[in-house]
Amino acid sequence: MAEASTGGPRWMRLDNAALIFPAAQRRHWSNAFRIAFTFTDPVDPDVLQRALERIAPRFPSVVVRLRRGMFWHYLEELQTPPPVQTDTYQPLKSMTGADVRRCAIRVLYYRNRMAVEFFHAVTDGTGGMVFAKSLAAEYVRQRYGVHVPCTDGVKDPDEAPKDEEFTDCFQDNAGPMAAPRDDRNVYRATGKTEPDRFLHVTTGILDTRQLLTESKSRGVTVTAYLTAVLLQSLMQMQAEDEPRQNRRRPVKVQIPVNLRKLYGGSTMRNFVAVANIGVDPRLGSYTFEELVQLVHHQMALAITEKNMRTIFTPNVNDEHNKLLKIVPLGMKNLVMRMVFDAIGERVASLSLSNLGNVQLPEAMAQYVTRVEFVLGAQATAPYNCSVTSWQDKTYVNIVRNSVEPRLERAFFTALVRMGFHVKIESNDR
Amino acid sequence: MYCMQCGVELPKGVSKCPLCGLRVYHPDLICETPEARPYPPFDGSSEHVSRGGLLLILSVLFALPVIVCLMVDLKLSGSVTWSGYVAMGVLALYLAVCLPLWFSNRNPVVFFPIAMAALLGVALYVCLKTGGHWFLPFAFPAGGALCLIVEAVIVLRRYTVGERRYRILYILGGAAVALGGYCVLVEFLLHITFRLPMYWWSLYPLVVLTLVGLLMIVIAISSPLRASLHKRFFI
Numbered sequence: 001m002a003e004a005s006t007g008g009p010r011w012m013r014l015d016n017a018a019l020i021f022p023a024a025q026r027r028h029w030s031n032a033f034r035i036a037f038t039f040t041d042p043v044d045p046d047v048l049q050r051a052l053e054r055i056a057p058r059f060p061s062v063v064v065r066l067r068r069g070m071f072w073h074y075l076e077e078l079q080t081p082p083p084v085q086t087d088t089y090q091p092l093k094s095m096t097g098a099d100v101r102r103c104a105i106r107v108l109y110y111r112n113r114m115a116v117e118f119f120h121a122v123t124d125g126t127g128g129m130v131f132a133k134s135l136a137a138e139y140v141r142q143r144y145g146v147h148v149p150c151t152d153g154v155k156d157p158d159e160a161p162k163d164e165e166f167t168d169c170f171q172d173n174a175g176p177m178a179a180p181r182d183d184r185n186v187y188r189a190t191g192k193t194e195p196d197r198f199l200h201v202t203t204g205i206l207d208t209r210q211l212l213t214e215s216k217s218r219g220v221t222v223t224a225y226l227t228a229v230l231l232q233s234l235m236q237m238q239a240e241d242e243p244r245q246n247r248r249r250p251v252k253v254q255i256p257v258n259l260r261k262l263y264g265g266s267t268m269r270n271f272v273a274v275a276n277i278g279v280d281p282r283l284g285s286y287t288f289e290e291l292v293q294l295v296h297h298q299m300a301l302a303i304t305e306k307n308m309r310t311i312f313t314p315n316v317n318d319e320h321n322k323l324l325k326i327v328p329l330g331m332k333n334l335v336m337r338m339v340f341d342a343i344g345e346r347v348a349s350l351s352l353s354n355l356g357n358v359q360l361p362e363a364m365a366q367y368v369t370r371v372e373f374v375l376g377a378q379a380t381a382p383y384n385c386s387v388t389s390w391q392d393k394t395y396v397n398i399v400r401n402s403v404e405p406r407l408e409r410a411f412f413t414a415l416v417r418m419g420f421h422v423k424i425e426s427n428d429r
Numbered sequence: 430m431y432c433m434q435c436g437v438e439l440p441k442g443v444s445k446c447p448l449c450g451l452r453v454y455h456p457d458l459i460c461e462t463p464e465a466r467p468y469p470p471f472d473g474s475s476e477h478v479s480r481g482g483l484l485l486i487l488s489v490l491f492a493l494p495v496i497v498c499l500m501v502d503l504k505l506s507g508s509v510t511w512s513g514y515v516a517m518g519v520l521a522l523y524l525a526v527c528l529p530l531w532f533s534n535r536n537p538v539v540f541f542p543i544a545m546a547a548l549l550g551v552a553l554y555v556c557l558k559t560g561g562h563w564f565l566p567f568a569f570p571a572g573g574a575l576c577l578i579v580e581a582v583i584v585l586r587r588y589t590v591g592e593r594r595y596r597i598l599y600i601l602g603g604a605a606v607a608l609g610g611y612c613v614l615v616e617f618l619l620h621i622t623f624r625l626p627m628y629w630w631s632l633y634p635l636v637v638l639t640l641v642g643l644l645m646i647v648i649a650i651s652s653p654l655r656a657s658l659h660k661r662f663f664i
């Protein structure tokens with residue numbers, strides 16, 4: 001719930017999932033993601049700025065800056081939205097502490113593309129998509145003078161923000177049972193880090209219908225299908241790194257699950273938990289069919305209302321720990337950072353976040369040629385993967401901050417061998 | 430346009446495949462107008478990642494006790510006496526631990542001899558300050574020989590090729606034999622420097638280390654022996 005101080009800007013506590021992100025943030029890494037819309041014409045920065053100023057009051061929990069309290073960080077609504085900036089060669093440039101204290105989101109443009117980069121403490125992919133859609137819709141309204149209805153996730157800029165959009169839904173849905181933390185002994189890809197931490201973004205463009213037909217023919221979802229390809233690629237990489245099969249480690253992919261679908265609610269804050277799906281290569285080699293079925297069944301077991309509740313309940317319990325509450329923020333950050341480094345990322349090899357097929361109102365869809373979602377790299381391993389579909393194209397983005405494109409090559413060439421037509425784009429220097 | 434190696438389609442006008450690095454070029458290929466890049470081109474102003482600040486703080490932390498000791502010593506005795514040992518010790522530690530951190534390529538082939546030279550420098554200082562005559566006849570040859578053996582292991586480990594576990598057997602085997610010889614050298618240097626009697630104790634480690642080293646080399650050479658040992662000693 002947002003709390004309004006007399007005469008001052010609205011402020012809100014961080015939601016339960018967001019607490020870790022400011023603590024885990026470091027000079028050259030911050031947990032951020034990016035949603036981009038490409039239009040039919042070059043972006044007009046003045047119109048984009050006006051569109052941002054128009055919709056900002058509708059999203060007081062998104063157009064915010066991060067501030068430090070004595071015991072916790074909090075988000076403070078910005079009275080003036082940030083200026084739109086030109087995009088650089090480097091997407092998802094690290095958001096430093098000073099950056100997020102000014103504004104925790106960035107609005108960027110380059111040629112025909114508008115992009116919004118979010119610090120993850122503000123919102124999750126679903127909330128970010130609602131904001132980006134609303135911004136794109138307002139831009140189309142002002143740029144082309146068309147009426148774009150407020151449907152398909154586009155919010156009405158004239159409407160007042162609703163109380164339920166500020167809710168930390170984790171608190172309302174935590175249960176009595178906490179699941180034990182996952183095994184940390186998983187395969188983590190390594191590679192020589194780029195000296196300037198350059199983030200390579202490699203986009204594979206696939207035909208959505210072909211992907212859907214292939215996954216449906218095996219009775220699984222697109223996410224499960226792509227996860228199986230990713231697991232196969234990770235196992236191939238690990239086999240190159242470690243020839244002795246008994247020394248290999250389980251490979252796991254972290255799949256973020258939009259909890260709004262399980263528990264309801266329309267919060268604009270984080271409401272996501274992860275399911276770790278994987279296989280153990282020490283048990284033998286797996287056929288692709290086996291992998292697909294294993295992923296499918298593991299997802300079915302993990303992504304249930306009851307099971308997901310046990311995954312985020314321990315974090316909610318920790319937040320309510322009386323001892324932890326009274327520890328000053330600086331010390332709390334140290335502890336949380338240590339926990340994040342020791343446990344946070346080490347339970348999976350990487351994440352695969354699929355925002356699904358993007359739906360837009362018909363009136364604006366004709367001006368949009370592409371929608372993309374890019375997840376930043378992990379703090380201690382070079383890769384991450386994000387997927388989104390728009391109309392007949394699926395965009396699979398693999399980011400890495402190491403020199404060699406090992407995972408990308410294994411993943412996309414595996415898809416080519418399976419008969420997919422893959423077009424590759426990258427920001428290589 | 431497709432990559433011949435990966436089979437993926439590439440945007441028009443790219444010079445190489447982003448996945449495998451294969452150059453996209455064929456003499457018969459008509460030069461096509463490049464597609465717009467997905468991101469602005471690299472402008473050369475990459476985010477400079479420098480640990481300079483942290484290393485500067487570390488250097489100050491090293492320098493502080495040295496300065497304090499020197500000041501106290503100068504105040505009390507009017508000259509550099511005991512504080513010289515502190516300064517030389519801290520300097521050697523700094524050169525061994527912190528100096529490599531200033532460089533992005535921390536090659537032990539370069540930095541190990543520097544660390545050893547720093548240690549020998551401390552030994553030389555102590556020798557000169559105490560009026561001893563043991564540096565040139567003992568510390569320098571003993572330290573130098575040890576440095577040569579370890580350096581040889583590092584170089585061979587880093588720059589030779591071959592199957593890893595057998596290569597390491599050759600290297601460690603050779604190092605074990607060299608260490609045996611080193612024990613004899615140390616006993617001999619002790620004898621001529623400090624006039625200690627020759628008990629020939631160094632022959633025991635020489636024999637043991639030579640046998641162990643030769644055994645490792647034989648195991649590395651003979652694959653039937655390896656198979657037999659594996660059969661008898663597998664866990």
